[in-house]
Amino acid sequence: MQETTPHPEDGKRHVFDNPRNVRLVIYALGIACVVTFVLDFVIHRHVDHPWEALFGFHAIYGFCACVVLVLVAKELRKVLMRGEDYYDD
Numbered sequence: 001m002q003e004t005t006p007h008p009e010d011g012k013r014h015v016f017d018n019p020r021n022v023r024l025v026i027y028a029l030g031i032a033c034v035v036t037f038v039l040d041f042v043i044h045r046h047v048d049h050p051w052e053a054l055f056g057f058h059a060i061y062g063f064c065a066c067v068v069l070v071l072v073a074k075e076l077r078k079v080l081m082r083g084e085d086y087y088d089d
Contacts, residue, residue, distance in 0.1 A: 033059070 016022050037059050047053045 016025075037056060040056055040059075045052070051057060
């Protein structure tokens with residue numbers, strides 16, 4: 001197991017300072033995504049709109065929403081970003 005040095009600011013270590021813990025969280029989230037996608041075969045859903053009945057609709061919709069959110073945030077950063085010396089005036 002790899003040990004990490006404490007942060008110089010506060011002397012405390014964070015649980016995600018260890019790369020093994022980061023990998024475990026990523027694998028756990030991946031497994032949760034696969035399980036919920038597979039459960040789409042088993043669980044009967046009551047849908048309000050016809051496109052919700054498509055297999056994997058919620059997973060695809062959520063993925064597309066995250067991609068759009070990232071792309072919009074990248075463009076919004078260009079509008080809202082200030083220079084490094086903005087508060088030095």
